[in-house]
Amino acid sequence: MDRQATAETTYQVWYCKRCDKACKIQPPTIEPGCRCENPVPGLRPTLVTQMHQPKLRPMQALTEEEGRLRALARKGRRVQVTYEAEISEAWISPGRDGVKRIQFIVTTADGRRHVVDPALPGLHVEAAPDGEQG
Incomplete structure (x- = not known):
């Protein structure tokens, strides 16, 4: 027999005479x-307990990839994110410290464009393996 936990709430109820x-x-x-203009409440309240069934959350089957990503999704966890893209534009711009640095705009296979600033800490840009360059 499958029993689910139920929550209950008890109210004090005064009934109109x-x-x-x-x-x-x-x-x-x-x-x-009661919608009476001048309700006539009883002298003592009646205790009424109301049972509540917990709302069931829908279950969803996860693919192996979704399960792996959810296991990684913890605040403070160090991860490495990589994607391949083609350089659309490149330019050199002076930074705040006056040193000139190169920046890129890249386009991924799905057509999205991203700005890449190699001066950001933790960012590393390298060439794709031979034979895959356009």
């Missing part, structure tokens, strides 16, 4: 049902 509907609820998380 005119219409027999709830006119006051503590804690006030539910809208009372």
Whole structure:
């Protein structure tokens, strides 16, 4: 038998003596049902416990690649990201310190363009293996 944990909430409910509907609820998380202009609440509240089924999250099968990437996706984890691209433009520009540095605009196989600044820490640019250059 598959049993799931249920949560429960207990409310204090004062019922109206005119219409027999709830006119006051503590804690006030539910809208009372009484619409009388001058409700006549009972002297003592009734304790009402409401059971809640937890909302089930949909399960999704992961491919091996998605599982591997999710295992890597931890804050502070060091990773190396590489992609191949073709140089579209290249130029030399002076940096903040006055030293001239080369920069590139590259285009990946899917047509996206990226600016590559080799002066960024941790960035390394190298040639693609022979036979794959355009």
